[in-house]
Amino acid sequence: MKKTVVALLVLGILFIMLTGCAEEKKPGTGTPPSATLPPGQRPPAQPEPEKEEFILGSEFSVKKAGIYSNAETGVKVSPIDISDSRCKPGVQCVWQGEQGIRLRVSDSDRNAEVSLGEITRKKDNFLTYYSVELVSIDASAGSAVVKVTKREQAGKLWFFFEPKQCGTNAWEKEGTEESVGAEEDEIKAWLQGKGIQVLSLAKKKVYDVVCAACTCPRGDRIVVLVDQKGSAKMEALGWELLNKDGTAFCAEDVKICPDGTTVAREAPFCEFPECAKRDFYVKKVDVPGFVPEPVFVTTVIDSNRAVIVETKEAGSEGGATIENRTATKAQLDELRALVDTTSFFSLGPKDMKICIIDAPTVDLTVVSGGKANSLYGIGAWCDPNKLQGIDKVISKIGELAGREKVPQ
Numbered sequence: 260m261k262k263t264v265v266a267l268l269v270l271g272i273l274f275i276m277l278t279g280c281a282e283e284k285k286p287g288t289g290t291p292p293s294a295t296l297p298p299g300q301r302p303p304a305q306p307e308p309e310k311e312e313f314i315l316g317s318e319f320s321v322k323k324a325g326i327y328s329n330a331e332t333g334v335k336v337s338p339i340d341i342s343d344s345r346c347k348p349g350v351q352c353v354w355q356g357e358q359g360i361r362l363r364v365s366d367s368d369r370n371a372e373v374s375l376g377e378i379t380r381k382k383d384n385f386l387t388y389y390s391v392e393l394v395s396i397d398a399s400a401g402s403a404v405v406k407v408t409k410r411e412q413a414g415k416l417w418f419f420f421e422p423k424q425c426g427t428n429a430w431e432k433e434g435t436e437e438s439v440g441a442e443e444d445e446i447k448a449w450l451q452g453k454g455i456q457v458l459s460l461a462k463k464k465v466y467d468v469v470c471a472a473c474t475c476p477r478g479d480r481i482v483v484l485v486d487q488k489g490s491a492k493m494e495a496l497g498w499e500l501l502n503k504d505g506t507a508f509c510a511e512d513v514k515i516c517p518d519g520t521t522v523a524r525e526a527p528f529c530e531f532p533e534c535a536k537r538d539f540y541v542k543k544v545d546v547p548g549f550v551p552e553p554v555f556v557t558t559v560i561d562s563n564r565a566v567i568v569e570t571k572e573a574g575s576e577g578g579a580t581i582e583n584r585t586a587t588k589a590q591l592d593e594l595r596a597l598v599d600t601t602s603f604f605s606l607g608p609k610d611m612k613i614c615i616i617d618a619p620t621v622d623l624t625v626v627s628g629g630k631a632n633s634l635y636g637i638g639a640w641c642d643p644n645k646l647q648g649i650d651k652v653i654s655k656i657g658e659l660a661g662r663e664k665v666p667q
Contacts, residue, residue, distance in 0.1 A: 308325055308326055309322050309324075309325035309326070310326045310327075311326075311327050311328075312330060313329055313407065314329070315332065315408055315409055316406065316407075316409075317406065318404050318405070319404070319405065319406070320402055321338050321360075321404075322401055323341050323401050325337060325338060329407070332366065332389075334364065334365070334366050334386070334389060334407065335365050335366070336391070336405070336407060337362065337363045338360055338361070338362055338403070339361045339363050340360070341360050341361075341396065341402070341403060342358065342359050342361075342398060343359075344356035344357060345358065357376045357378040357379060358396045358397075358398045359376040359377070359396070360375050360393060360405075361374045361375075362374075362375070362391065364385045364389075364391065365386075366386055369386055371386060373385050373391055375391070375392075375393040375405075377395075381393045384410065388410055389407060389409055389410060390410055391405055392406045392407075392408070393405055414486075415484050415486055416484070416487050416490050416506075417482055417483070417502075417506065417527045418483055418485060418490075418498040418499060418505065419481065419482045419483075419498065419527075420497065421479070421481075422481060423475065424471075424473050424474075425473035427474075429496065429497075430445050430448075430449035431445070442462075443460050443462070446460065446481065446483070450483070450485075450496075453496065454489070455493065457484070457485060459483065459484035460482070460483045460484075461481075461482050461527055461528060462479055462481045462482070463479060464478055464479045464480075465478065465480045466478050482501060482527040483498075507529065508526075509526055509529035510529065512524070516535070520534070537562065537626045538627075539560075539591070539627050540559075540624075540625070540626040541559070541560040541561075541623075541624070541626075542557070543558045543621060543622070543623050543624075543656045543657075543660075544556070544557045544622040545557075545558075545621055545662075546619065546620045546621065546622060548617045548618045548619040549617035552572065554570060554572050554573070555570075555571050555572075556660075556662065557569045557571075558657075558660040560586065560591070560656065560659060562591070564585055564586045564588065564591055565583070565584075565585060566583070566584035566585060566586050566659050566660055567581065567582070568661070582660075584659070584660065584661065586659050593655070597648075597652050597655055598627055598652055599627070600648055601648040601649050601651075601652060602647045602649075603623075603634070603649055604625075604631075604632045606632065606634060610640070610642070611634060611635055611636055612640065612641045613636050613640065614639065614640065615638075615639035616639075620635075620636045620638040620639050621637040621638055622634070622636070623637060623649070623652070623653065625652075634649070637653065
């Protein structure tokens with residue numbers, strides 16, 4: 260009996276021991292190390308990122324993940340990455356590489372990233388008013404020396420504002436009791452009262468009204484050009500930099516008007532202006548053929564009876580010779596009637612096939628009675644019968660300009 264009891268006790272002890280081993284926690288799981296620390300003792304604190312103040316225009320050291328701020332402007336600089344792409348000894352590289360730093364820069368409401376290198380780009384601008392320069396860098400130590408400066412307040416900047424409804428805009432609430440005219444004039448007067456001179460102003464509808472509440476935008480955008488010295492005041496008044504940097508660079512394409520003239524896109528909305536509306540307009544260009552000293556003569560006649568003749572030598576660095584003449588009303592009416600008797604406005608590119616190379620020619624543009632057309636290479640066409648009286652128009656223009664020669 261005693262042997263049986265002893266055996267049972269032994270088996271029980273073994274069972275308890277085996278169960279305890281099975282419940283033993285694996286490394287990295289279970290109670291965190293801090294729970295096993297003696298009472299009152301805390302786990303070691305994680306290192307805080309380096310935080311320091313810097314002075315504009317003075318060099319200062321930075322380390323990765325550090326935060327460096329300027330109390331005067333609220334500008335903060337924080338290195339995101341410090342890299343080293345230099346070619347290692349014994350390795351053949353396409354280029355030598357460089358040490359570089361990537362920074363996150365910000366102020367109270369804007370942020371950006373700037374990448375600098377000791378060779379490719381040692382200095383760059385950010386947030387409109389500031390620049391940062393890489394003075395030196397030691398990627399192995401994870402540190403660099405930089406300098407932040409405030410850029411010279413010069414030049415002009417575009418600012419925009421999207422007005423609210425119900426007359427709740429500042430120039431409407433703060434304006435004088437007596438209206439100064441159109442809203443554009445009221446805005447200029449209001450900003451002038453704030454010490455800001457408006458150099459240019461434009462407005463455009465950008466979307467439909469989204470709601471009827473007085474806090475909703477009207478749907479238009481007002482853009483003003485001011486001296487950069489007034490930019491801080493503009494931002495304080497709630498205006499924003501156009502395109503985030505105050506610039507309005509437009510594509511360099513042009514629009515060809517019916518009279519052959521061109522118009523370019525205009526800032527700040529980069530739209531083409533309307534072509535000039537002309538009741539009557541003529542432009543004739545005498546193009547020289549293959550001659551030793553080519554001379555181009557351009558004659559322009561408009562509805563106010565002005566006749567302008569410009570003479571310029573090809574390749575000449577000097578200015579053109581301008582001659583101003585005046586046609587009588589009878590002469591202008593005669594020229595207009597002469598154009599209307601021809602097929603000038605019905606001809607197109609297929610009628611202007613050139614068969615005579617290097618011959619003197621005429622390019623002619625006419626706008627009359629809402630119709631416009633331009634013909635080129637007159638005098639070298641394969642089918643001269645296409646002229647159908649246009650040669651008489653050219654002769655009449657030459658007569659008014661004091662030049663009567665007509666291409667054959």
